[in-house]
Amino acid sequence: MLKIANRVSSLKSSSIMEISAKAAQLKVQGHEVISLAAGEPDFNTPEAIQAAATVAMKEGITKYSPAPGFQVLREAVAKMVTHENGFPVEPEEVLITSGAKHGLYLALQCLVDPGEAVLIPTPAWVSYRPMIELAGASVIPLPLYEEDGYRPNVDRWKGMAIPPNAKGMIINSPNNPTGVVYSREELVKLTGWALQRNLWIISDEIYEKILYDNLTHTSVAALGPEAKKSTITISGFSKSYAMTGWRLGWSIAEKSFVSKMAALQSQSNSHVTSFVQWAALTACNLDPTIGAAMVSEFDNRRKYCMERLDKLSNYLTYTRPTGAFYIFINLSKWLVPHKMSDLDFCKELLDREYVGVVPGSSFGKENSIRISYATSIDNLKKAFDRIEAYLKRG
Numbered sequence: 001m002l003k004i005a006n007r008v009s010s011l012k013s014s015s016i017m018e019i020s021a022k023a024a025q026l027k028v029q030g031h032e033v034i035s036l037a038a039g040e041p042d043f044n045t046p047e048a049i050q051a052a053a054t055v056a057m058k059e060g061i062t063k064y065s066p067a068p069g070f071q072v073l074r075e076a077v078a079k080m081v082t083h084e085n086g087f088p089v090e091p092e093e094v095l096i097t098s099g100a101k102h103g104l105y106l107a108l109q110c111l112v113d114p115g116e117a118v119l120i121p122t123p124a125w126v127s128y129r130p131m132i133e134l135a136g137a138s139v140i141p142l143p144l145y146e147e148d149g150y151r152p153n154v155d156r157w158k159g160m161a162i163p164p165n166a167k168g169m170i171i172n173s174p175n176n177p178t179g180v181v182y183s184r185e186e187l188v189k190l191t192g193w194a195l196q197r198n199l200w201i202i203s204d205e206i207y208e209k210i211l212y213d214n215l216t217h218t219s220v221a222a223l224g225p226e227a228k229k230s231t232i233t234i235s236g237f238s239k240s241y242a243m244t245g246w247r248l249g250w251s252i253a254e255k256s257f258v259s260k261m262a263a264l265q266s267q268s269n270s271h272v273t274s275f276v277q278w279a280a281l282t283a284c285n286l287d288p289t290i291g292a293a294m295v296s297e298f299d300n301r302r303k304y305c306m307e308r309l310d311k312l313s314n315y316l317t318y319t320r321p322t323g324a325f326y327i328f329i330n331l332s333k334w335l336v337p338h339k340m341s342d343l344d345f346c347k348e349l350l351d352r353e354y355v356g357v358v359p360g361s362s363f364g365k366e367n368s369i370r371i372s373y374a375t376s377i378d379n380l381k382k383a384f385d386r387i388e389a390y391l392k393r394g
């Protein structure tokens with residue numbers, strides 16, 4: 001038998017991907033499953049981007065590319081971010097990565113030494129912890145509270161002893177799983193708190209273009225030169241351009257750090273698929289009305305979900321989301337009297353009602369669930385009918 005290395009012995013696959021896989025399996029068995037688990041737009045990639053990939057293949061963009069990405073694409077991302085995010089970016093500060101996820105992985109491998117710790121406002125996205133642990137470090141959750149609408153409130157952490165091995169913090173706005181968008185003032189306070197403690201910051205901005213209620217996005221690196229120097233900005237095309245399967249993202253940091261991430265990329269996956277990078281040039285210059293139409297449809301769905309949830313206030317509470325496509329629901333009112341964990345709830349909901357949702361404990365917050373509304377209103381209606389029936393049945 002092959003002996004598994006200690007480094008990965010306790011590593012598990014992504015719980016969200018597992019739930020999505022189980023939902024897909026039940027579907028194959030003939031059940032009408034509705035999955036509100038996966039965090040991906042149900043739209044197909046805009047046609048102009050698809051066409052650009054086909055043309056690139058025909059024109060022979062099928063060979064290796066430079067490890068950090070094609071220079072023209074690094075230039076295009078630098079230009080787009082400088083223009084849209086309000087901080088100056090040079091092409092050499094950009095690394096093209098296989099999705100935001102691999103950017104996060106590379107960044108953490110290049111930043112974190114064994115024995116160190118990383119602070120994460122929690123609830124938080126499921127993959128941060130395993131990536132940090134793979135680098136031999138540990139996670140210190142910084143609790144976010146439902147009473148604060150899961151907004152960062154540095155006063156809450158006043159009494160917390162932050163150990164000297166804490167080296168960095170991950171900020172994620174718009175947030176997965178809560179859908180909360182941090183205001184500029186909140187980000188100023190949060191970033192100031194981190195910089196005072198000499199922490200580096202990874203700012204995961206993958207949902208930056210999915211905003212509602214006329215909100216605008218603030219990048220941590222746009223808060224000033226000090227913030228920019230200490231920050232690695234992570235983002236990509238997956239969510240805003242309906243390109244989850246293309247595996248296409250970018251990381252922005254100071255040049256010497258980007259070259260180290262590029263060296264690690266060159267020794268692992270080499271680079272992002274060449275014709276996919278070529279199509280990204282079209283994505284960078286896409287007619288903004290295409291993205292806006294997707295956001296507007298997400299907004300309709302968000303409002304529909306909130307209407308349905310408002311009618312279930314005897315059983316749950318939730319935080320009003322203003323970005324991404326998730327709602328984080330506190331089910332304590334129902335789960336505690338039923339002596340049921342959020343994980344068991346999710347398992348039963350899938351097995352009995354064929355509705356897939358993700359347990360809050362996967363994000364570090366028990367007695368909660370996360371739903372994704374990146375699916376049609378028709379599906380959302382069916383899913384809520386079943387959830388409602390299940391809760392009312394008791």
Ligand SMILES: Cc1ncc(COP(=O)(O)O)c(C=O)c1O
Nearest residue numbers: 039099100101125176206236238
């Ligand atoms: C907060 C967060 N960061 C990063 C990612 C990864 O994005 P990508 O698909 O571009 O790798 C996700 C995907 O679900 C996410 O929710």
